[in-house]
Amino acid sequence: MALQNKQITNVWLALIVATLGSFVVAEYLAQPRWGVAAIMIVAAFKVRLILRHFMELKHASTELRVLFDAWILVCAGMISGFYYVA
Amino acid sequence: MSPGRSPSDLAVDRAVPVSATPSIWAFIAADCFSFAIFFAVFMSERLGKASLFDESARRLDARLGLLNTLILICSSGLVAAGVAAAQKGDLSEARRWLWRGVIVGGGFGVVKIVEYSSKVLHGLTPLTNDFFMFYYALTGVHFLHYLIGLAVLFVLIRKTRSATIADSNTLLWINSGGIYWHMVDLLWVFLFPMLYLLGGR
């Protein structure tokens, strides 16, 4: 159940790349409307990485994993949803 | 003051074994639930005021927000390394990583204070408009979580010092404290785009 340094490095790298990538898209490339969905999907992916790996949720109970996957979906979905409806 | 245990319970008088699911997850779940509510309230208040919110969001410095996101991600990684070291039984190694996590994580506070000061100096306060009310309230609540997180990290560092071996109680503390710190990170991962990036350019 232990955290491995290699895994930590990989996850960290993925988070950094995702963060920089979506920021560049948000600020410099995409039209705001299309961009928001992309940004929130990337954010959801990042949150899931942190939960599953750093917080070791993948070793925790199934109920918790499902609960947090649902939470991620609700948050990202809600932010995107409300954005496009506004 | 006698604990008053029955014989069957006396056999239990030992440190709680580290399970794969430390009980702090109950707190994490509750806190994440409340942030989901905050997100919902913010986004629903934004309905009908989207241009005000977007125009206000553009007055935030997204680069500072980005910097803070990167800081917390790095700090999280360092703390995770500290937890990994503790799990392997190396408490002094754990302590080194935790210190790095604290130092890098401390940068978030510095950037936040710089950001708040600059906003206030430009006349943008919680009472300026609805967007800024939420901006200050949400980042403020997050900041309180962050400060508690720093305190928790200091406690963990002290535990690596006071414990001679990585016994199950120490590991429970370190695992739990790490999990809390990662939560501070992941909440910001949602807050940053929602507050800073929805407005576009």
Next chain:
Amino acid sequence: MVNPYRYVRTCAWSGPILLFIALVFWAVIGHNIPPFSADLDAETFAAQFREHALSIRIGMIATMVGGVLYMTWGVAISKIMQALERDNDVLSTLQRWGAGLTALIFVIPCGIWTTATFRAQTMNPEMLQMLYDLGWVIFDVSFSLTTVQMVALGVCFLGDTRSKPLFPKWVAWFSIWVGLMFFLETLMPFFKSGPFSRSGTLNYWIEFSIFFWFMGIVSYYTFTSITRLEQEHVARPQPV
């Protein structure tokens, strides 16, 4: 035979009884679902308040009288905590004080609201509104008195090393979380409308709901704990 848990169950009943009083008398009869918006101008507020003044008066009197039950409830919880404390009785003492002081927060704001109903029909609208506001500021922003109770309780029960803890760990964490969530009420005096105002989504609906859930959940486990502790006491060998 000495029974260290005598009267504890009786005190524990204070929790459910006060919860009932709070929901039926303070909330429903007292017209607090939700309270009158801080956004109303004095005339509109006064008109609405006067219309329900008698009902509010009854609700508030009942809550003033029932408020002491929060203190007695805290005494029962303290006895459970004392069974767990090893080094000293700091946590159970903090909990008892927190509960006792919170009892005053039931009494004093409700006393102010009762006063507002006393001459509501003839009082000037600004004064009526001021009394109402006064009650709410004290009611909401005094939260830290209750936070101390909740955090002390939570920390104590997290330290329970029984294989089957008296209070499940999630209840301990929930208690700490509720106590810390109350900090949102610091924003209440800044807003007359919106989610952070006294009748808002966050500072009323969420905050008060979690408080009532706290009372209910902790009451339940207080009763189950008393039963277990009584059984343990009886099972323990007695001095000759």
